[in-house]
Amino acid sequence: MWDTYLYMTLLGVGAGWYLVNYRILTPPLRILGSAIAITWLGTGYSIYIGAVHHKPNIHVYHILIIIQYVLYGLMFEKLIDQPFVKRIIRVSLVLFALISLSLSLTIQPWNQYNSYATTLFNALIAIWSSYYLWRMFVDIKVEALEQEASFWISTGLLFSSLGSFFAQGLMNYLLANTANYAIMVYWIHELMDFILFVFFLLAIYIYLRYLPHTQRS
Amino acid sequence: MPSSPPPDVVLVILVGTLLLLILAGFITSIIFLYKQRHKAQQQEMTRLQEVYQRELLQSQIEIQNQTLLQIAQDLHDNIGQLLTVVTMRLNTLEDDVQEPDTQQAVQQTRDLVKTIIQEVRMLSKSLNQDVVGRFGLLPSLTHELERIERSGKIKTTLLTQGEPYSLGEKTEIVLLRMAQESLNNALKHARPRHLKLITDYSHDAFALTIADDGRGFDVEEAKSRDLKQTGSGLYNLYNRSALLKGTCTITSQPGQGTQIEIRLPVNPPINGSSFVAKP
Numbered sequence: 001m002w003d004t005y006l007y008m009t010l011l012g013v014g015a016g017w018y019l020v021n022y023r024i025l026t027p028p029l030r031i032l033g034s035a036i037a038i039t040w041l042g043t044g045y046s047i048y049i050g051a052v053h054h055k056p057n058i059h060v061y062h063i064l065i066i067i068q069y070v071l072y073g074l075m076f077e078k079l080i081d082q083p084f085v086k087r088i089i090r091v092s093l094v095l096f097a098l099i100s101l102s103l104s105l106t107i108q109p110w111n112q113y114n115s116y117a118t119t120l121f122n123a124l125i126a127i128w129s130s131y132y133l134w135r136m137f138v139d140i141k142v143e144a145l146e147q148e149a150s151f152w153i154s155t156g157l158l159f160s161s162l163g164s165f166f167a168q169g170l171m172n173y174l175l176a177n178t179a180n181y182a183i184m185v186y187w188i189h190e191l192m193d194f195i196l197f198v199f200f201l202l203a204i205y206i207y208l209r210y211l212p213h214t215q216r217s
Numbered sequence: 218m219p220s221s222p223p224p225d226v227v228l229v230i231l232v233g234t235l236l237l238l239i240l241a242g243f244i245t246s247i248i249f250l251y252k253q254r255h256k257a258q259q260q261e262m263t264r265l266q267e268v269y270q271r272e273l274l275q276s277q278i279e280i281q282n283q284t285l286l287q288i289a290q291d292l293h294d295n296i297g298q299l300l301t302v303v304t305m306r307l308n309t310l311e312d313d314v315q316e317p318d319t320q321q322a323v324q325q326t327r328d329l330v331k332t333i334i335q336e337v338r339m340l341s342k343s344l345n346q347d348v349v350g351r352f353g354l355l356p357s358l359t360h361e362l363e364r365i366e367r368s369g370k371i372k373t374t375l376l377t378q379g380e381p382y383s384l385g386e387k388t389e390i391v392l393l394r395m396a397q398e399s400l401n402n403a404l405k406h407a408r409p410r411h412l413k414l415i416t417d418y419s420h421d422a423f424a425l426t427i428a429d430d431g432r433g434f435d436v437e438e439a440k441s442r443d444l445k446q447t448g449s450g451l452y453n454l455y456n457r458s459a460l461l462k463g464t465c466t467i468t469s470q471p472g473q474g475t476q477i478e479i480r481l482p483v484n485p486p487i488n489g490s491s492f493v494a495k496p
Binding site: 133136137140143144145146155159163184187188191192195 | 232254255
């Protein structure tokens with residue numbers, strides 16, 4: 001249970017910090033703050049249903065993953081400059097929502113874990129984050145990479161989405177054959193989620209640290 | 218006896234630590250590589266900026282030379298010819314008039330016009346860069362000093378140290394223009410009685426020094442003047458020296474004259490060929 005408390009604490013602190021500074025954030029960071037807040041609310045709601053009312057709560061994650069992808073996708077759409085890639089991201093937002101809903105209505109209904117949608121989510125986020133990191137590296141627009149909030153956000157998303165992609169792929173096999181290793185993979189997946197939200201907190205710290213004083217009010 | 222943690226927990230911790238180390242390694246290497254690329258990009262931009270400034274300056278010098286050449290040709294072809302016609306008319310007039318006073322006036326006028334023709338020819342040579350190409354830097358500098366001495370008010374000296382060698386036509390044209398600029402500045406502002414030019418042809422460097430005994434000026438104050446107050450003379454000297462990969466040092470104080478030293482590195486000659494200014 002301690003992992004749930006830690007997870008919710010990280011999400012809550014992140015959501016609060018982003019929303020308190022909402023006025024001075026750039027549009028991509030505002031979208032990320034909204035994503036963190038919605039993730040916090042959605043996860044909290046699912047915990048409330050499951051722990052308090054002892055009812056199935058898997059369906060919450062079917063909806064939550066669509067909202068998360070739309071918000072992360074919009075964030076990358078704002079960060080990336082290339083018009084063609086921006087267009088592809090916008091199209092993928094609609095396609096992902098349709099595919100995820102189709103899967104929820106057919107192959108993996110609301111009362112089952114939506115591993116296919118989650119795998120697709122992780123794959124797409126890994127693609128956008130690695131593309132953005134590559135463009136940052138190639139275009140050399142900023143003086144110091146470590147002073148850019150978007151660098152930390154993209155690195156965190158790349159790492160956690162790649163890790164989750166492989167973890168999701170292994171999970172079904174592990175659950176069927178070796179339950180012990182499945183638990184291990186679950187904990188690794190939890191660790192990567194923690195790292196992700198630590199990177200989100202680091203990103204806003206870096207942003208506020210290097211924000212010019214004239215823009216702080 | 219404390220029990221050791223279960224192997225699953227140990228494995229999770231080990232794998233987790235390994236993942237964190239991979240993440241840290243990835244971040245460190247990407248930041249390091251990015252810094253290298255950024256530094257290389259900055260150096261390239263600085264280099265391109267220098268190349269651009271150099272080419273811009275070369276274009277300005279070329280335009281100036283072309284303009285001066287045009288003026289020189291116009292002086293020679295138009296003004297010079299007209300003055301020659303005036304001389305011929307005065308010759309005819311001298312033969313036609315009988316009164317001695319009038320004849321003397323005509324002779325004086327004719328002598329004055331001949332003086333003007335000589336001045337125009339000298340000015341035309343001074344402006345024509347082809348003179349440097351044909352005769353070299355030293356004769357061109359000598360010609361400049363002779364033109365100044367003809368006014369009768371200023372004494373000039375040209376000293377040469379070392380064995381003269383060619384610096385290349387383009388370099389010598391720029392040096393001549395810089396010398397002309399410095400001499401004109403001295404005549405305009407310093408009111409000197411004596412102007413000295415020293416050319417030092419040493420093994421690894423060429424130095425041109427223009428010195429006067431005029432009023433002098435505060436060099437730092439002149440450099441720090443704002444756009445409305447300043448002329449472009451000093452700026453041109455420094456820029457043209459930089460274009461030739463050399464240095465320009467101006468030494469002056471109010472009441473103590475001025476000395477301008479232009480120093481260029483040169484390549485030593487190979488097998489008896491002439492020295493070449495370093496590219």
